[in-house]
Amino acid sequence: xxxxxxxxxxxxxxxxxxxxxxxxxxxxxxxxxxxxxxxxxxxxxxxxxxxxxxxxxxxxxxxxxxxxxxxxxxxxxxxx
Amino acid sequence: xxxxxxxxxxxxxxxxxxxxxxxxxxxxxxxxxxxxxxxxxxxxxxxxxxxxxxxxxxxxxxxxxxxxxxxxxxxxxxxxxxxxxxxxxxxxxxxxxxxxxxxxxxxxxxxxxxxxxxxxxxxxxxxxxxxxxxxxxxxxxxxxxxxxxxxxxxxxxxxxxxxxxxxxxxxxxxxxxxxxxxxxxxxxxxxxxxxxxxxxxxxxxxxxxxxxxxxxxxxxxxxxxxxxxxxxxxxxxxxxxxxxxxxxxxxxxxxxxxxxxxxxxxxxxxxxxxxxxxxxxxxxxxxxxxxxxxxxxxxxxxxxxxxxxxxxxxxxxxxxxxxxxxxxxxxxxxxxxxxxxxxxxxxxxxxxxxxxxxxxxxxxxxxxxxxxxxxxxxxxxxxxxxxxxxxxxxxxxxxxxxxxxxxxxxxxxxxxxxxxxxxxxxxxxxxxxxxxxxxxxxxxxxxxxxxxxxxxxxxxxxxxxxxxxxxxxxxxxxxxxxxxxxxxxxxxxxxxxxxxxxxxxxxxxxxxxxxxxxxxxxxxxxxxxxxxxxxxxxxxxxxxxxxxxxxxxxxxxxxxxxxxxxxxxxxxxxxxxxxxxxxxxxxxxxxxxxxxxxx
Numbered sequence: 001x002x003x004x005x006x007x008x009x010x011x012x013x014x015x016x017x018x019x020x021x022x023x024x025x026x027x028x029x030x031x032x033x034x035x036x037x038x039x040x041x042x043x044x045x046x047x048x049x050x051x052x053x054x055x056x057x058x059x060x061x062x063x064x065x066x067x068x069x070x071x072x073x074x075x076x077x078x079x080x
Numbered sequence: 081x082x083x084x085x086x087x088x089x090x091x092x093x094x095x096x097x098x099x100x101x102x103x104x105x106x107x108x109x110x111x112x113x114x115x116x117x118x119x120x121x122x123x124x125x126x127x128x129x130x131x132x133x134x135x136x137x138x139x140x141x142x143x144x145x146x147x148x149x150x151x152x153x154x155x156x157x158x159x160x161x162x163x164x165x166x167x168x169x170x171x172x173x174x175x176x177x178x179x180x181x182x183x184x185x186x187x188x189x190x191x192x193x194x195x196x197x198x199x200x201x202x203x204x205x206x207x208x209x210x211x212x213x214x215x216x217x218x219x220x221x222x223x224x225x226x227x228x229x230x231x232x233x234x235x236x237x238x239x240x241x242x243x244x245x246x247x248x249x250x251x252x253x254x255x256x257x258x259x260x261x262x263x264x265x266x267x268x269x270x271x272x273x274x275x276x277x278x279x280x281x282x283x284x285x286x287x288x289x290x291x292x293x294x295x296x297x298x299x300x301x302x303x304x305x306x307x308x309x310x311x312x313x314x315x316x317x318x319x320x321x322x323x324x325x326x327x328x329x330x331x332x333x334x335x336x337x338x339x340x341x342x343x344x345x346x347x348x349x350x351x352x353x354x355x356x357x358x359x360x361x362x363x364x365x366x367x368x369x370x371x372x373x374x375x376x377x378x379x380x381x382x383x384x385x386x387x388x389x390x391x392x393x394x395x396x397x398x399x400x401x402x403x404x405x406x407x408x409x410x411x412x413x414x415x416x417x418x419x420x421x422x423x424x425x426x427x428x429x430x431x432x433x434x435x436x437x438x439x440x441x442x443x444x445x446x447x448x449x450x451x452x453x454x455x456x457x458x459x460x461x462x463x464x465x466x467x468x469x470x471x472x473x474x475x476x477x478x479x480x481x482x483x484x485x486x487x488x489x490x491x492x493x494x495x496x497x498x499x500x501x502x503x504x505x506x507x508x509x510x511x512x513x514x515x516x517x518x519x520x521x522x523x524x525x526x527x528x529x530x531x532x533x534x535x536x537x538x539x540x541x542x543x544x545x546x547x548x549x550x551x552x553x554x555x556x557x558x559x560x561x562x563x564x565x566x567x568x569x570x571x572x573x574x575x576x577x578x579x580x581x582x583x584x585x586x587x588x589x590x591x592x593x594x595x596x597x598x599x600x601x602x603x604x605x606x607x608x609x610x611x612x613x614x615x616x617x618x619x620x621x622x623x624x625x626x627x628x629x630x631x632x633x634x635x636x637x638x639x640x641x642x643x644x645x646x647x648x649x650x651x652x653x654x655x656x657x658x659x660x661x662x663x664x665x666x667x668x669x670x671x672x673x674x675x676x677x678x679x
Contacts, residue, residue, distance in 0.1 A: 014097040038122060041289045042093075045123065049093050049295070060288065 004077065008070055011046040015039055028065035040064070047073065091130065091299050093123060100129035102140065110142040111538050112164030113309060114217075118151035118174025122291035127302030128167070135310050148290055149177070152205055159213035164540030165309045166213060168206075169222040169301070171292065172246075175202050179228060181286060187231035192242045199246060203253040214262045215515060216547060218539030220308045222266045222301065223254055226281050226292060261516045262539060264308050264469055275300045310538060313526045315443065315465045316417050317366035318357065319408055321426035322373060322399075325447040326354060326389060327381070331373050336380045341388065349455040353447070354388035356459050361393035364475025365466050366415050366482065368396055370407035370424070375399040395482065404431045405438040415482060416589040418528060418622065423465055425458075472519050474566035474588075481590045484562040497655045500594055505560035505658035507599045511607060512663060513546045513553045520555050520570045527586035529625045530569075530597070533618035533640075535584055545583075550574050552608065556600055558591055558658075565590055571600060579612045580604055581641065585626070595655045597629055602656055605646045613649075614641035 001009070012024045016034060019027060029035045040063045047069060048055050053076045062068045104110055115121050115128060125143055132141030146154025151174040158166050173180025176198045178191060185191060213219060232240030257263045275297050286292040293301070323330045327339040328347035341351035361367045367389070371378060378399040382391040396414045398407035404426070412419060420441035426432050427447040436444045443465065448454025468475075521542045528534070537545070545551050556569035569587035573580055582604075587597060604613060617630060617640045627637060633652045634642050 011094065014094050014101070017101050037289070038120070041122060041285070041291070042097075042126070045093055045285075045295065046097070 004073060005070060007050055008047070008066070008073060011043060011050050012066060014046060015042050024066055026066070028067075043069065051076065090296070090303075091127065093126065093295055096123075096126050096130035096299070099133050100126055100140075102133055104140050105138045108139040110139045111136055111310070112162070112540055113141050113143050114158035114162040114164070114166045115143050115145050115169070116151070116154045116158050116166055117146075117169040117171070118149055118154070119171060119286075119292055120148055120290035121145050121169075122289060123295060123298040124169070124291070124293060124302055127299050128305060131303050131306040132310075135306050141306075149174075151175070152202070152209070155206065155209045155213070159209050159217075162213070162217050162540070163544050164217065165538060166217045166219045167222070167305045167309060168210070168219060169305075170224050171226050172224045172228055173226075173292075175199050175224075179231075181229065181283065182290065187229070189233075192231065196242065196245055196249070200249055203249060207253065207256060210257055210263060211260065214260045216543040218262045218264070218309065218543075219260075220264050220266065220305050221254070221257060222305065223250060223268055225268075225271060225275075225277075225297070225301065227277060261470065261518055266304055266308060271300070271304065274304075311469070313421070314468045315365075315423050316421040316526075317368060317411075317415050318360060318423045318425065318462070318466070319368045319370050319411055320357065320424075321404075321428070321431065321447070322369060322371040322378065322381075324350075324427045324449060325425060326350060326357075326369075331371075331377050331381060336377060336384065339381060342386070349452050351388055352459065353455060356462060358389045358393055360462065360466055361389075363466070363468075363471055364478045366417075366478065367394050368411040368415070369394055369398060370404050370411060371397075371399045372401055372404070373399040403434060405435050408435055408439065408442075416529070416592070423462070468522075470518055472522070472566070473564075474519065474568070477564055477566045478590070481563065481565045497595070497657050500655075501657040503560040503562070503594070503657075505558060505594060506661060507596055507658045508557040508559075508661045508663075509600075509603050509607070510555045510557070510663040511553065513551065515543055515546060517555070519567045520553065520572075523567070523570045523586050523588065524572075524584050527588060528620070528622040529589050530585075530587040530592070530629075531620065531623045531626055532582065532585040533616055534620035534623060535616075535618075537584075545572070548574070550576065552580065554600070554604065554607070556587075556596060558594065558596055560594075560658075569596060569600060571604065573616070575608055575610075578610050579614055580608055580610050581614045581616065583616045585615070589625075592625065595657055598654045599656055599658060599660060601633070601644065601649055602654060603660065603662065605649070607662065611646050613644045615644070616640050617642045 009021060009024055012019065012027065016024070016027070016032060019032070027035065029040070040060065044055055044060065044063055047053065051073055053073065059072065062072045111132065113128070113132065115125060125145060128143055129141060132143070146157060155168060176195050177183040178185040178187070178195055210219060228243060228246070230236065232242050234240040254265050258265050280294060280297040281292055282294045320326055327341045328345060328350050329339040331339050340347040341354055342348060357367050369378070375397070378397055381387070382394070396411055398410055400407060408424065412422065418441070419439040423443045423445060424432070424435050425445050425447050427449050429446060432444045432446055435442065445458060445461065448458060521537060521539065525536050546553060551572065552575045553570070553572045555567050557567045558565045565588070568591040571582055571585040573582040573584070601613065604610070615630065617637060619627060619637070630642055631637050633649055634644050
């Protein structure tokens with residue numbers, strides 16, 4: 001697990017404190033009952049805060065799984 | 081590209097989530113608060129829970145919220161079901177959705193007229209619900225913090241009639257609700273100082289989720305709501321230096337007429353400070369003087385006709401050549417309060433350091449020398465430290481009664497029953513459980529020395545207690561030939577058949593040595609026709625006077641509850657030197673009786 005993934009795991013832990021690291025890696029809106037639209041918005045804000053990333057409305061579409069968000073953050077970091 | 085809900089907040093959202101998610105201590109119930117708004121509370125709720133946790137580290141708060149877009153309904157439900165405080169956060173778009181950006185309705189002139197009418201009716205409905213809710217909950221009201229949309233025909237720098245009319249409706253509404261005893265309106269001016277209006281709206285977040293605030297604004301608003309709902313106890317006394325503080329100049333060098341506080345002497349900031357101290361004294365704050373000076377000179381200076389802080393407003397004056405801390409020690413003794421409740425103001429950093437080293441709990445503030453802006457800031461700081469939601473009669477009596485208490489305390493015979501009988505005192509007991517009387521809760525939350533257990537209560541917990549059919553409340557007022565002390569004691573708990581379980585009992589230190597505690601227990605036995613009082617006693621660092629009394633009447637302080645029987649109380653030498661008046665008659669009759677008995 002690299003630094004980016006550790007930081008993203010931390011964001012998820014704050015929103016879903018009951019999930020283990022393994023469960024977070026596999027988390028998605030379908031597998032986590034508490035992952036509703038409000039949780040997505042909170043994740044979006046947390047990721048913006050943690051990575052200093054400016055997020056666009058369209059980015060919201062990718063915030064439906066841990067892996068999708070990780071890919072998104074990596075892409076943003078690569079472009080920076 | 082604008083970022084999404086991400087701003088320079090004092091507390092990061094991640095930190096707020098960490099704090100809000102902390103598990104409360106086992107067996108400690110969280111304080112309950114209802115967050116009432118028309119928008120999705122999202123991060124405001126997170127920050128509210130975080131600041132609630134910081135305010136109450138053991139318990140935190142439990143916050144419930146309502147439905148999106150139903151401000152009136154949410155308030156109605158909170159009024160019916162809330163068991164704690166209510167925070168009502170208003171935004172224009174929740175008062176009328178046409179004032180928001182998520183609604184497709186027109187902004188034409190006809191719509192504006194209709195909006196005005198709708199808002200007026202909305203305020204009336206809110207007022208009616210608030211009036212009912214206020215009977216059992218403390219309510220914090222946040223006026224709209226977000227700007228109106230640019231729907232008027234005028235350019236932005238010109239206020240339109242529509243906007244001014246809306247502001248006028250809001251102002252009337254806020255003025256009306258602020259007269260309710262349990263409603264506190266957030267001061268928009270303070271919010272403006274801390275959060276620039278142009279940085280509050282997160283329009284992308286509002287469109288995407290219905291949550292309209294930037295993180296920094298949500299952070300600040302949550303903190304202010306917690307501060308208003310659960311305020312820290314205001315300071316009780318201010319001790320001030322004189323030379324280059326109350327006045328400009330060194331009294332011992334320039335003489336009584338050489339010290340200045342006027343415009344001509346380029347010393348008006350000192351005059352403004354005097355005015356502030358006089359206003360604080362008028363509001364019941366104790367003002368004392370600790371000065372390295374000759375007492376005679378100081379007394380003479382306070383007799384100058386142009387002084388703005390008059391001598392009667394100041395007690396005591398400690399003028400000597402000893403250390404400031406020793407003067408302050410004597411003042412604390414005369415006031416009979418702890419250093420944590422006191423602010424000390426001096427222009428000398430050395431004096432401040434000397435006092436602070438001996439009294440680390442005291443708030444020590446430097447009087448800014450030749451710094452008018454600094455003095456202006458000092459005055460605002462003093463307002464925050466001493467401000468209280470409401471003024472009561474007791475605030476007017478405080479200084480005078482302390483002078484009397486001090487005379488009594490230093491008199492060798494002052495505690496003898498014969499002496500106290502000659503005070504011609506009258507003790508008034510009131511057993512009504514009126515929530516509108518905020519003095520009882522205020523006493524419970526600020527009294528330290530004669531305090532059964534140090535337990536503090538939120539307004540919501542207090543309301544829930546009083547609503548229990550088996551709860552009782554006795555408030556005690558006192559007056560004697562030296563004047564009225566006002567409401568000085570509170571005892572409350574549960575009436576359980578032949579027993580009273582006393583959960584809180586406090587008495588102001590101004591009422592010590594008058595046997596009012598004896599009268600209180602005597603009346604409890606009689607009024608509630610019980611044979612035993614059970615005290616939920618708990619020792620605190622400060623409640624020595626209560627422990628001393630309870631030990632005297634119960635023999636020894638075992639683990640709670642401490643039990644006192646009617647027979648045992650009679651045997652232990654109760655002293656009842658005063659005339660007693662009990663309610664059951666109305667307040668006007670009691671006042672008449674009191675005045676009659678003292679005339």
